[in-house]
Amino acid sequence: MPIVDIHTHIYPPSYVDLLRTRKIVPYIRTFADAPDSSRLIILPGEDDPSTPSTSRGRPIGPEYYDIAQKIAFMDQHKIDKSVISLANPWLDFLPADEAGEAARKINDDVNEICAKWEGRLYAFGTLPLSAKTDTIVSEIHRLKGLKYMRGVILGTSGLGAGLDDPALDPVWSALQETGQLIFLHPHYGLPKEVYGPRANEYGHVLPLALGFPLETTIAVSRMLLSGVWDRFTKLNVLLAHSGGTLPFLAGRLESCVLHDGHMKSAGTRDNRRSVWDVLKTNIYLDAVVYSEVGLKAAVEASGADRLLFGTDHPFFPPLEEDVEEWHSVNANYTAISKAFNDDERAKDVLGNNAVRILRLDE
Numbered sequence: 001m002p003i004v005d006i007h008t009h010i011y012p013p014s015y016v017d018l019l020r021t022r023k024i025v026p027y028i029r030t031f032a033d034a035p036d037s038s039r040l041i042i043l044p045g046e047d048d049p050s051t052p053s054t055s056r057g058r059p060i061g062p063e064y065y066d067i068a069q070k071i072a073f074m075d076q077h078k079i080d081k082s083v084i085s086l087a088n089p090w091l092d093f094l095p096a097d098e099a100g101e102a103a104r105k106i107n108d109d110v111n112e113i114c115a116k117w118e119g120r121l122y123a124f125g126t127l128p129l130s131a132k133t134d135t136i137v138s139e140i141h142r143l144k145g146l147k148y149m150r151g152v153i154l155g156t157s158g159l160g161a162g163l164d165d166p167a168l169d170p171v172w173s174a175l176q177e178t179g180q181l182i183f184l185h186p187h188y189g190l191p192k193e194v195y196g197p198r199a200n201e202y203g204h205v206l207p208l209a210l211g212f213p214l215e216t217t218i219a220v221s222r223m224l225l226s227g228v229w230d231r232f233t234k235l236n237v238l239l240a241h242s243g244g245t246l247p248f249l250a251g252r253l254e255s256c257v258l259h260d261g262h263m264k265s266a267g268t269r270d271n272r273r274s275v276w277d278v279l280k281t282n283i284y285l286d287a288v289v290y291s292e293v294g295l296k297a298a299v300e301a302s303g304a305d306r307l308l309f310g311t312d313h314p315f316f317p318p319l320e321e322d323v324e325e326w327h328s329v330n331a332n333y334t335a336i337s338k339a340f341n342d343d344e345r346a347k348d349v350l351g352n353n354a355v356r357i358l359r360l361d362e
């Protein structure tokens with residue numbers, strides 16, 4: 001049985017070069033109090049001057065851009081195949097006239113990286129979301145022809161107005177038509193006010209543990225409420241972090257719709273697919289949730305045949321020096337083992353599902 005990591009990121013060297021030229025988020029730079037350590041600053045507001053130096057982004061080393069390090073990490077953690085994706089914030093920040101060419105370059109670079117590791121690496125492509133819709137749609141069609149691409153990674157901002165924006169319909173249509181899986185991944189989190197005046201004391205914990213999953217939950221709920229899956233019944237989406245909190249909150253979402261007077265009178269409450277139906281038909285969930293409690297909710301919501309192992313490498317490395325095995329990875333392995341008592345379904349989640357869904361045996 002192969003072990004497949006479907007949630008594993010890379011910043012290809014050309015993207016790193018781009019970040020090094022920038023002076024506003026996202027960028028890579030050193031700070032006066034630690035001139036020897038480059039920091040990767042990507043999350044909104046994480047370079048605020050009041051932020052302690054240990055919270056200003058994260059140290060960036062070759063594990064973020066050197067594919068040899070990815071392969072070494074895979075070997076270390078017994079991962080046979082990885083489906084790599086550009087990490088956040090993708091190309092969201094580029095001016096419209098630069099995004100199309102940048103996407104083509106990054107996608108070609110990533111496809112070439114995969115070709116050098118035939119059989120071990122596949123990828124999700126990146127879309128030039130700030131460009132004109134025609135440019136986005138042609139990149140979707142071009143990606144379909146790249147040998148190692150198996151779908152696209154997408155943030156939650158869409159064309160700028162979120163994923164319930166009707167202007168995205170040509171994008172959904174092209175992705176459905178070409179049968180490409182969307183890997184929906186957070187980046188923007190929640191407005192920083194919700195974390196309160198003491199947020200700095202907790203480093204990245206609140207934005208990453210809660211902001212990311214809630215962002216995904218809200219984004220996918222907006223897709224559901226605006227009828228994306230009623231219009232595009234074959235559109236498939238893989239949700240990062242086991243669906244944020246969607247498996248846990250799906251019942252509440254359905255109940256709120258049922259009791260919403262505005263949606264009832266607008267005629268949008270009825271004649272729509274339920275959250276449960278979409279969860280079991282169009283949604284896949286990664287198993288990057290670090291505990292069997294969250295994993296069991298994901299299984300209940302979507303089914304063990306729709307759950308896929310991931311690591312989030314190169315994020316969440318061990319902070320201790322000289323530790324070879326990553327706690328974050330082992331936590332996900334342990335959760336799968338405990339949730340399924342190591343029965344056949346564990347093997348499906350660890351790799352068989354990914355091979356089947358993403359055609360990794362072709």
Ligand code: 5CU
Pocket residue numbers: 009042043058087088204208312315316
């Ligand atoms: O640690 C982080 O900031 C992140 C991030 O930005 N993206 C991600 O996928 N995981 C962790």
